[in-house]
Amino acid sequence: MHFKSAVLLCALYFVAKTQSIGFDQREIEELNALFIQHKDPITGILPNDVINSYLKNVGYTGGVEQFKEGFVLNNETMPDFLIMLADHIKIPDSLMQVCLTTYEVRLFVGWFKVQNERGKKNGHLTGAEIYDILNDQPKIIKNYNNTIKTEFKDENAINVLQYLTAIMKHKKENFRQHLNKKQIDKCRALYDSSKDHLDSVKQKALFKSLNLVSEEYDYLLDFDHVRPAAHELQELLVFYSEYDEDFDSEAPFTTNVGQFMWEFAKLYDKNHDGLLNIQEELLKFAKTYTTESFYGKIEAFLEEFHPDRSRPMCPAMFMEMQITLQPDYNSMDISRIVNDMWSKKRNT
Known part of the structure; x- marks a missing residue:
């Protein structure tokens, strides 16, 4: 075959x-x-x-x-x-859903492969071997530790699909996304210092700062880059919003990071280059379908933080704009305004 x-x-x-x-x-x-x-x-x-x-x-x-x-x-x-x-797009993919990012898939599957190499190398692990994986990882697996253990018995033969299915099932119970400007700036700094793809060495350093894996497994953070840097930045922001705990909840922040990245890619980035030219759909859409005062906020943001209109807006700046536009801790977001305006337009 x-x-x-x-x-x-x-x-x-x-x-x-x-x-x-x-x-x-x-x-x-x-x-x-x-x-x-x-x-x-x-x-x-x-x-x-x-x-x-x-x-x-x-x-x-x-x-x-x-x-x-x-x-x-x-x-x-x-x-x-x-x-x-x-590593490749699938048409129904949506960052608006609870999902496993490519970073998570590589880490979870990577640990499974390591453990399998230590055992019978037959693509199966026992429940006890799964527990070893769960107990060995500092952060990325800790939210699933106790709940996933209820899925398997010590003697069960578990393949990688069953393992990921259990993780996905319980991710819903632990799902959260939030970013403040400090966190966004870290992701943007990585992007700004990269060229065609995100810089592998600097990305690994950023991920190591999250204590995602124990020192023994830090080589699992050596990710291949198959997409342009601007596209990968979108997923990096989602991943970072779920696993960075160095978070000041007293500072303005935004939730719904996956939703915003979906909007960035699907509503505004019409040429699919991972960047927004100021003349692209972002301002056209905002000017046509949002209130004059809200459009004025977008203009004010661009004037202060992005005065060079010839330079495209990356996904990290788009996230910064969400916080700036709605400084009251995301009590309102552009998504709801967009949806309301679309609903009114369809009903007229």
Whole structure:
């Protein structure tokens, strides 16, 4: 079995570059259900037609060139397959949903692979081995520690799909997103010091400051960069909003970071370059559909923080604008104004 037909399928579903979120809950649960239902009972291989059907259903847009001819999908190869999927946009992807970002997928799957290498190397871990992963990580896994342990028994054979499905299920119970200007500035500094892609060394230093992993596993923070820096910055802001705890709740901040990044990419960034020219949809939309006073706030923000109108606005500056426009701790946001205006327009 191989992926020749998948390559053709992916070409048919190619869309313009934009951000990838890793996985949402539906994508993970559907693949897990397909694997349970359709894998060969003897070889443990998921048939190629089932894989192609799944890729089509989620609108996968990437290629599969990194896999050699004859690649099969089973428990042993599933971790790399999941990372491949996470690194490429899938049409239903939405940062507005509870999701696993590509950073989380790489970290969670990376730990699973490390633990599997220590054991039988068969793509399965026991419940006890899963507990070792949960107990070993300082921050990124701590919110799931006690709740996920209820999903598995010590002797259970658990594959990486079951493991991620459990994490996703319990992420809803621990989900939060918030950013203040100090946090946004850290992400923006990384972007400003990067070129085509986010600087790997500086990004690792930023992630190490979050104490996401123990020192033994800090090599798992060496992320590959498959998207342009401006696109990756969108997901970085979402990821950072969920895992940075150095947060001054007394300073103005914004929640709904994923929603704002969705708006940035889908409503305003019409040429899909990850940046907003001042003449792009942001100001056109704001001027047409929001109140004169609110549009004036946008103009005032740009005058103070972005006077060079020839320079595009990156996602981090877009998030700074959300805080500046609504300094009362996000009691109101542009999303609600936009939705209200759209509703009125549709009803007229």
